[in-house]
Each structure stands twice: as C-alpha cells, then as structure tokens.
Amino acid sequence: MMKPKKKVRMFSLVGILFLPVLIISGCVEEKADTQLEKQPYTEIPKGILVNEIPESMDIIFTSIRYVLDDVACLDENYELKDNFIYDAQCNKKIYNPNNGLASPRQLFALDLETKNVIQITNTECCFINGQVVDSTTIMCNAACADTNNDGMITDADKTELYLLDLAIEKMNCLTCELGLDAINNPDYSCINEKIVFSARKGPDISYPHHIYTIDFQKNLVELTNDTEYMDFDCSWSEDGTKIVFNRLPAPWLENPSQVWMMDFNGNNLEKITDGGKNPNNEGPQRGYPIGIDCDPDLSPDNKKIVFSRLRTGRENELFGIYELIVIDIDTKEEYILDSKYANMVPEWKSRGILLIRQVGATNPIDMKQSLYVYRNGEFEELEKFPYNVFPIGAYGGSWIEVGCVKEFDWNWEIYFAVKMLI
16 A cells, blocks of 8 residues: 655645736747648546556646647647747636636646656646545645635635545545635645644634644644744654644744744644845745745654745746755754755655756746756756646645655765765
8 A cells, every 4th residue: 555655735825936927918820730640639538537546656746737738739730839838729728817827737646767647637626736645545635616706716716635535536525614724735644644734713814824633534633823823834754753844923924934843743842943044135025025944844764854945036036046955953054955946845755855946037938847856966857848837837746655654765864964064
C-alpha cells in the first residue's frame, strides 16, 4: 500500500502568487502545415480517469495543462498553436476576466524516469492540491461548488478537504459540516493517520487562522488558538512527532511571518525564525511584507527545515524573489539554495526537495511556473515548454512514496554540513 507523507498548499496567505489576468483580444494568424496529416480531436472524458495510481508514478500535482489539448488551442492540423497564449480562443480557456483562471485545475501524476504524465481527474471541481494516501485514495483540497454564485467553480470558491476514492469514483467530504473556512495547507501523516491543515472559524476574514488536525472519521482537533497570531503553512514531520508552520503576528501583514515548530499534539511551541530583513524599506509585494517566511517542511531526519522567504518584490517581476532556504534547527544557521526566483511550497523527501518555481519575463509566453526538484546540489526542471508556461504549469506538487517512513538519505546531511562550512 502506498502511504506517503506530504504537503502541498493552496494560495491563501502566501502560497503561489497569481498574475493579474491576461486577456487577449483579437487573433494571431495561424498557418497550417499542409504536409501534416490531420488527426481528429478527441475530447477528454468527464469524471475520474484512472482507478488506481500506477506504481511508476513519482509525483502528484495540480494543473490546467489539459487545456492545451482543447480544440480551441489547436491549429488546423490539431497541433498546439504557436502563439497559444495570445490566441483569442485559447486565451479564453485559460483566463477569465473576473475569476482568474477560466478552467479548473485537475489532478495529474508524473513518472520521473520517463517524464510520462497521466491525468487523474476531469471533473467540475477545482483541485488546489492532492496527496496520495494509497494506490486508490487521494486526500485533496478542492472547490466543488459555486459558493460565490459567479457561475463558475474556481479557487475563489470555498474549498473543503476530501478523500477521493479512485476505485469507486467517489469523493467523501471530511470538512463540509464543520463550519470552517479558508481551509488550506493540508498534509497527511500515515503515522498518525491524521491530516494537519490551517483554517478559520466562519467567513469573518478578521478572525485568525489556526492549525487543526482531522482523521478520516472526521474527528476534528484544534491545536493552536492564540488570537495574537495567524497560523498557516503547516506540515508533519516524516515520523509524525512534529509539526512545522508559519505564524503571522498581529496586526496582520505589518510584520513578517515566522517559522515555528511544535509537537504533534500542539505542545512545546518553538520559534525557529524571526522572518527576513527589509533593508531597502520596500513596500508590500502583492500585499505581503518583505521578509515573510512561508511554506516550511522538515527534512526526513527532523534536523533541518526548508522554507521560502520573500527577499524583494523589485526583481523577477511580477512574482518577486522568494529565496529557498534551509535552516539548521539546533544552530539556526541558514543556507540559501536559490535567490533568483520565486521558489514556492517546497517539500523535502529522501529523493529531494520538490518545489514550484515562478520565473518572471516581459513576454507572457516566457513567464514560467513549473515543478522543480533540488537534489545533489542542482535544480532540475520537471516540466518543459509549453507545460511550464504561466499559469499552465503545476500549481502544487507532492511526492508519491511507497511505505510510511523511508530511511533517511545521509548524503543530504553530508552535503549541507560541507556547504555550511564553506
């Protein structure tokens, strides 16, 4: 049975930044290649597309990449239009002037060796993230109803935690009757058989987010309740003994958020970081103060934490630079893995650090949002053109692992020990 531990996140406080909607009017002229034999367009079936996750799959992620197979984005030879992001018909499948994305994100899985991708869902739900519990069960955060009555289901609608059973093609809502709002950052621990996540009680946006756990029997426990902090971006340790998360001190969004750690039951809270500096006195980047720390995840041996820090909003426009940082829990020594791009929602497993990277550009076709993995001191992009074009690329990713706890790869310990001595 496949039982991983992981987090991926929705954008609530920090998450993955979303560009103002790019609406294109008019069309780019397309010239058909008469040498190519036309192939009929085949529409993707609706519903759950697989009854189990193939053993070869390594990563589960959410994306709207399927729109590039829509007839609106294909030329007369059923190939992707060269300027699809500018094409009026294709653009309408990607962007909506009022809601951001025009098509809901779906679940996909990736085979690292072959780079083969399979689509798991094609439903009306907008999936924020997903995490494989076993070969036929996926824990996911999704919007499945038009709660804001705008005629569409997008991530602007209320999200809930679900268990998706691939075998019977059913979704069981875990949180629908609990009165929680702004649910995000779910992470399942196969050790504790619980999901940790952040949420607030009710629709009042002034009420702080706190950390909760819930099991598959819908037993809910509130772990944090300090009204002087807003808690979010939470994840389990590999062994289920610790939870790392972010705390935003009141008044909200005036000071950077910090990385904190606590026991599995909410005891022994410890502040790990104070947030970053703002030496140039920059104003907020898309609403967030310079120096916020976000998206922490523990190393498999519980000795280090990887997280993102907003260094500046004046570079890598329009995303800003979110440094990818590793901190030693005992010494508090920090090591920067990248300081050029927006590195978001990292997840540290034995096979590497999985993350989403956003790369700014003046030309929309050159703007990127895609899965990366960091291992052996190098970054590898896992999505290639056209699937890495913003906002087509992955919104969140999670390792799929066999077995509940894997042995720690000591090459990581040696690598960071050497780097921190240099």
